[in-house]
Amino acid sequence: MTNCPGGCTGITPHPQLTLYEEVIDPSGLANLKQQLREALSVVEAREQNLYESMRPKSLAEVKILQAHLKAALEDLEQTAQALAQKQEGKQEG
Known part of the structure; x- marks a missing residue:
């Protein structure tokens, strides 16, 4: 079995993304939610670029x-x- 960073999807975890298991207080959860929003924004921008690059x-x-x-x-x-x-x-x- 091959050990792939990011679960063999080609996507590596954001280096500053806090693992949810480590979050123990409300401010930490709010910070995690903001990090997830930012990461999702990056993914959505990449997705849009990919779709645009595939158009004729x-x-x-x-x-x-x-x-x-x-x-x-x-x-x-x-x-x-x-x-x-x-x-x-x-x-x-």
């Missing part, structure tokens, strides 16, 4: 994605028709 950057990329989507929709339509025919066959028999 050119008309050519958009056209390629549209072609893939069209093919996927056609495949789904064929699957739906085959399933409908199969279901009709069971109802008749």
Whole structure:
């Protein structure tokens, strides 16, 4: 078994994030909540950057994605028709 920092997710714990087991007073809990809010804000910003980086950057990329989507929709339509025919066959028999 491999020992991975961050549980093999590629995410390492924030170095200044206090472990909740160590928090024993209300001010410590408030501090922990603020640290968690800040860490979540960082994660959400990274997530937004990732989503933006994955969006098509050119008309050519958009056209390629549209072609893939069209093919996927056609495949789904064929699957739906085959399933409908199969279901009709069971109802008749």
